[in-house]
Amino acid sequence: MLLGPSLAVSAILFTLGVVGVLLRRNAIVIFMCIELMLNAVNLTFIALSQQLGLDGQVFVFFVMTVAAAEAAVGLAIVIAVYRHKDTVNLQRINLLRG
């Protein structure tokens, strides 16, 4: 039921996430784009679980858990970086330049 549209929406969301990660400079926005990609994948799992069994839905819970943990750690890093450099613009955070 609605498998094709669901996968299409998922693909659009994922592509938006990728484009956002690649093009935006603000660390918070990039972070949100990553969440977008994760949720696009979640949508794919849900859509496919209708035909392939509940494994996909179980997996979504795992993804959400990991995403929550990642959000906690990632935001903490962003805050630490902001305190240190007064910016969250990734173009100005380049200490590892070779």
Place this chain on the structure above:
Amino acid sequence: MTPLAGGIADWVGLAIALPFAGFLVNGLLAFVAPRRRALVGAVGVGSVVAAFLVGVAVFLALLAAHPAEPYVVTLWSWIPAGRLQVDAALQVDQLSVVMLLAVTGVSSLIHVFSLGYMGDDPGYARYFAYLNLFVAFMLVLVLGASFPVLFIGWEGVGLCSYLLIGFWFEEREKADAGLKAFLVNRIGDAGFLIAMFLIFKHLGSLDFQAVFAGAPTALAPGGATVTAIALFLFMGCVGKSAQIPLYVWLPDAMAGPTPVSALIHAATMVTAGVYLVARANVLFAMAPVASAVVAGVGALTALFAATIGLKQWDIKKVLAYSTVSQLGYMFVGVGVGAYAAGIFHLVTHAFFKALLFLGAGSVIHMMHRAYHHTGRHADAQDMRNMGGLAAYMPWTARAMWVATLAIAGIPPLSGFFSKDEILGAAFARGAAQPFYYVVWAFGLAAAFLTAIYMTRLMLYTFHGPNRTGEAERAHLGEAPGVMTWPVVTLAALALVGGALNLPHVGTLEHWLDPVTEASAAFLPALAPAPGVEIALMAAAALIGIGGIWLAFRALHPETLLPPERAPRETGFARLLLEKYRVDEAYRAVIVRPLVWVARNLLWRGLDAGVIDTAGVNGSAAVARGLGWLGSRLQSGQVTSYLVIFVLGAIAVLAALLHPSLSAVYHLWAR
């Protein structure tokens, strides 16, 4: 089972081990207690005298047994490598025992002399350590039972020679002389090595017994192979025994302490080449061309060096050129097939030349002492500063006159018999090959010059007015007993040494028969007809007496001026004084181009240019360039990393989904 087994001959290695132990002890003392002179001297002299006693015991055992075959004492297996099997083995036979006695006997006397001569030197312990090491290596050389073992001794004595020539290495000139000796010897040693390779290639062994027994059947007499082997061996001898064209190192070697000149650069080491030719007599006898080269080079060197000896002022330089000349005689002897005569002259020469050097050492020691007392700086070795010393050092003067008469070939002293035998053998061979008449004539001319330059040395040093100076004269006197006694002992040996091998008795000759009999089939030692022999002897004696007479007539020690007031030599005399400028010629033709090639082509061109620039720095530059490229990827921009990451992910996905690649994936995933 030879009669020697189980006897003292099994312990012949002790003769090497004792001086080597002396070297270790004295080498240690040189570091920890260089002032314990009595201990150093006791170890130094004691170990060599003990080696001499071992030599005497081995000689007596050999005398009783007189085996036809050499007795080989195998100590351990040294190089077991497939076909190449070399044992650390020593060989006791008639020839090696003669050398053993001569080396340890003369060494003992010279060690005793050194106690006095080096008494005030701060390097006393180091000196005796080197001298003991030399004796050990020299005995390895003469006792070794194969070419490689002999070569170890050969190189070892070369090392000691280098160390002792440059003993006073603080003086640049002396250190350079040591280096020169070492480098010139390398040229000859290269020949020796090539000869060993050839021997192994064609005979499959390097043991003396196997090689000398196999050579007459395995090699064609007079063929190219045996000639090449003999000539390359002789190349080694030319370097070690200072023959033309490699003799230039020996006169410079006089920079070492005088007892060293006596022991290493007159009596023992430089005769190693003669020993080698006599040892390898089969190979040389099978190659008549090589033997002719040996005799020819020997005769030429004998005459050439004798002419230089005529005009030298440094007392040691005269003796050095005399040594080169006498070594030439020995090569004439072994070159004409008279191996016993060559060895005989080697032994008698060891007596009288060691004596001459030690006597000169006493004179120099005393001159030094006199100059030291008065604080004057003059050349203690220049004969123009001496004169009339017989009045102050009667024993030294008498002993040196004995040696002078011996070397000049005055009967019945030892040198007369040994020299006469060589000349007689050369003359006898001339009947078949006239070339040897030339060799004989050169030898006779050299004998004449020998008598002249030795008489000149004696006249200028010991007779005529004294030229040392008023203040110094009071300090002249005979050397201490520890120095005169070895000199007088050697004088006795030089006096009666001829009895070893009287004509027609030929004790030494028959003694060496087992060693030389294999070569007699190819190149028998010839003796002139009895009537001719008497005439030759008379001629040789007259030549010697004539030389002495001429020197007495022509030289006037009364008119001699000290070096600073002496007029410059002109013409041929100057050419002789400057030693035919051979050193200068070598420097221009060989040393300079070699240094140029080494510095500009090899160092600056190859080493600094190719290896350092292209190799070392080049590879570093490549690595640095690659690293620079890699570091450009590290922009520090997270976004650019992400772009690469995404592109990589897309590439992986594309690979997985692409039909042609999915087959690969399935294969990989299995």
